[in-house]
Amino acid sequence: MKVFELVEELGLKVFSGHKGLDREISGGYVSDLLSDVMGNAQEAQVWITLQVHQNVMAIASLKDLAAVILVSNLEPQENTKQNSDEENIPILGTSLPAFEIAGKIYQAFNR
């Protein structure tokens, strides 16, 4: 599944990093602790979080993640969006809390 397919299927908002929308997704990871993501997320996963600052993009880039999904209508900071455009890693958004969006993504993957 590609990032843009997930965006279409779940009606996600695309804040930035549009050039990365054709990245292939390998799965997902949910965490707001950066060391946890750094240590345990896998390449090409989508990262579901409520963190909106630019260190999120540093980690997404170092870990080669497919996209970042911000939950509960949160919006990325301006410099976070800039980094996302530079790294071509999309930042997506949803009105749903982490539990619900994770459930939907899990379903989409296991259909």
Add this chain to the structure above:
Amino acid sequence: MKLTFTIQGGDFTHAGHPSSEVKKVLKQLNIDNKIIKNVVIALYEAEVNVVAHAYSGTVNVEIDENKITILVTDEGPGIPDIDLAMKPGYSTASKSVQEMGFGAGMGLPNIKKNTDEMWLETEVGKGTKVKMLNYFA
């Protein structure tokens, strides 16, 4: 090959820059992807430790045919109890740092887990040195 970077305490904006540069170099050298991942995790954690706890620091990277050695030296408060600092979940990070999602007490344990060898030298009131070594094969 040698690379040097400086880190400013409190400067979260540039945290990850040395890790990103080292990642690029290792990719160019065609190092095994799994080893690159380990090196990047360990170096990022060491960088964040300096940003979150120290006043300033330097990263010295030495890459030769079969290994990468990284020395992160900081001027900072030092670590009073190394065993406690190595314990997963123990953190002395400030509340504002924790709110950013750092300071989960996983930094030093993550470094240990992702390196082949790790040395830690610290003096309270002066600073800390972390040396990390990863073999390429």
